[in-house]
Amino acid sequence: MPNVDDLIKIIEKEKLNVDKDLVRKAFKFADDAHKGEMRASGDSYITHPLATAMSLAKYHLDQDTIIAGILHDVPEDTERTQKDIEDRFGKEVGKLVEGITKLGKLKYRGIERYTENLRKMFIAMAADLRVIFIKFADRLHNLKTLDALPKAKRERIALETLEIYAPIANRLGIWQLKGKLEDYSFKYLYPKEYEKLKTDVEAKFSARESLLKEIREKIIKALKQEEIKYLEISGRTKDLWSLYKKMQAHDTQLDRIYDVIALRIVVESVADCYNVLGIIHSRWKPIPKRIKDYIAQPKPNGYQSLHTTIFCDRGKTVEIQIRTQEMHLTNEYGIAAHWHYDEQGSIQFEKDIQWVKDLTKLQKEIKDNKQYLDSLKIDVFQNRIFVFTPKGDVIDLPEDSTPIDFAYHIHTEIGDKATAARINNQIASLDTCLKSGDMIEVVTDKNRKSPNQDWLKFVKTRAARDKIKMKSKKSVWDTIRDFRK
Ligand code: MN
Numbered sequence: 473m474p475n476v477d478d479l480i481k482i483i484e485k486e487k488l489n490v491d492k493d494l495v496r497k498a499f500k501f502a503d504d505a506h507k508g509e510m511r512a513s514g515d516s517y518i519t520h521p522l523a524t525a526m527s528l529a530k531y532h533l534d535q536d537t538i539i540a541g542i543l544h545d546v547p548e549d550t551e552r553t554q555k556d557i558e559d560r561f562g563k564e565v566g567k568l569v570e571g572i573t574k575l576g577k578l579k580y581r582g583i584e585r586y587t588e589n590l591r592k593m594f595i596a597m598a599a600d601l602r603v604i605f606i607k608f609a610d611r612l613h614n615l616k617t618l619d620a621l622p623k624a625k626r627e628r629i630a631l632e633t634l635e636i637y638a639p640i641a642n643r644l645g646i647w648q649l650k651g652k653l654e655d656y657s658f659k660y661l662y663p664k665e666y667e668k669l670k671t672d673v674e675a676k677f678s679a680r681e682s683l684l685k686e687i688r689e690k691i692i693k694a695l696k697q698e699e700i701k702y703l704e705i706s707g708r709t710k711d712l713w714s715l716y717k718k719m720q721a722h723d724t725q726l727d728r729i730y731d732v733i734a735l736r737i738v739v740e741s742v743a744d745c746y747n748v749l750g751i752i753h754s755r756w757k758p759i760p761k762r763i764k765d766y767i768a769q770p771k772p773n774g775y776q777s778l779h780t781t782i783f784c785d786r787g788k789t790v791e792i793q794i795r796t797q798e799m800h801l802t803n804e805y806g807i808a809a810h811w812h813y814d815e816q817g818s819i820q821f822e823k824d825i826q827w828v829k830d831l832t833k834l835q836k837e838i839k840d841n842k843q844y845l846d847s848l849k850i851d852v853f854q855n856r857i858f859v860f861t862p863k864g865d866v867i868d869l870p871e872d873s874t875p876i877d878f879a880y881h882i883h884t885e886i887g888d889k890a891t892a893a894r895i896n897n898q899i900a901s902l903d904t905c906l907k908s909g910d911m912i913e914v915v916t917d918k919n920r921k922s923p924n925q926d927w928l929k930f931v932k933t934r935a936a937r938d939k940i941k942m943k944s945k946k947s948v949w950d951t952i953r954d955f956r957k
Pocket of ligand 1: 520544545610
């Protein structure tokens with residue numbers, strides 16, 4: 473049975489700046505409060521908040537979040553109150569626990585509940601992003617122990633995870649967690665398919681194990697010769713749910729998918745990434761068209777790495793992924809990988825979470841559930857691209873956005889008066905689909921009165937669509953007014 477020492481061990485191993493005595497105190501408080509309470513699995517209740525806090529420590533979250541993780545079910549399930557927590561552990565911890573308690577009340581059922589859940593999640597996120605991390609860690613442990621629950625409840629939780637939690641984790645760039653959330657849900661929603669794929673992938677991995685080991689050793693030797701330091705070289709298998717979806721989408725078999733197994737190399741600098749790629753290509757032949765430079769051209773969701781698939785002996789192929797430690801952390805932990813305290817001592821995440829704030833606006837504006845969901849699907853859950861202004865500012869937009877979406881994102885007036893666009897210094901039509909890394913310049917005509925209504929046929933963002941429509945209404949009134957003059 474895990475106990476508080478296991479949590480302390482993680483804090484020490486990850487070198488977190490956390491008061492261990494306070495962690496012990498919180499654990500004691502929660503343990504006393506939950507005394508006698510059991511999980512459906514028959515374990516004592518405290519195993520759950522402890523596991524939640526352990527995940528939070530693994531994700532390098534701050535002291536308040538870890539403590540709130542230990543205490544997150546206290547007000548809902550025990551005699552102890554919100555106030556008791558605040559008195560002992562401070563306002564910040566109190567607020568985080570309150571946020572979680574509020575989220576806990578909703579159950580997933582039908583579209584109304586679904587959108588209501590999403591709204592609540594986004595309100596909580598906008599108030600403090602850490603609440604969502606606690607909720608993720610809480611859900612992760614609940615998924616791990618789903619076996620103890622009746623089938624219908626298991627499926628409800630798994631479905632809710634796939635439809636709500638995983639897309640949010642994806643959008644926050646926490647792909648490691650997203651993969652875990654999805655794979656646990658997969659297991660309960662499609663048990664047969666899950667078991668089969670898992671067995672097949674494991675078989676494939678063990679069949680390749682000696683080959684991977686051999687390649688790994690050759691690479692280590694070559695890196696020594698070239699005096700390139702590496703931090704990690706290890707094999708990994710693709711997450712099962714994303715593999716399953718890929719097979720379904722392309723209607724294909726496991727053998728035909730190249731990236732089921734990959735060797736991952738983590739080095740110190742971007743220059744080393746390219747050097748390692750060169751070293752590998754000088755020893756093994758790469759498969760043409762399988763060389764991907766996601767460092768120079770990050771994936772729409774921000775993922776960075778170099779990928780290549782090489783031919784090994786006996787006609788076998790292996791994918792190699794090369795990245796820096798920083799890219800690795802960002803790829804695994806997303807927004808959780810980069811936070812710091814500001815001068816006021818409150819936590820700041822480095823990546824812009826403007827979209828979370830936009831969402832709180834959105835949920836006030838749109839009351840219709842279906843419409844709300846549709847705009848969420850486009851503005852939030854769709855993959856994003858990252859493009860540049862001529863000054864080098866990064867703008868993030870939904871995939872397939874056009875120069876008009878970009879223009880309205882910058883300023884309403886730039887959108888209204890747009891006449892042409894230059895993408896990477898080349899004249900491009902206003903309906904061109906932008907790609908990550910593009911630099912966009914919008915050409916405006918200051919005499920232009922209103923936007924072209926035809927743009928509605930291709931714009932992607934709700935902001936652009938709304939503004940174009942709004943202008944069309946206004947221009948009718950303008951016409952009438954002009955007429956009366
Ligand atoms: Mn819980």
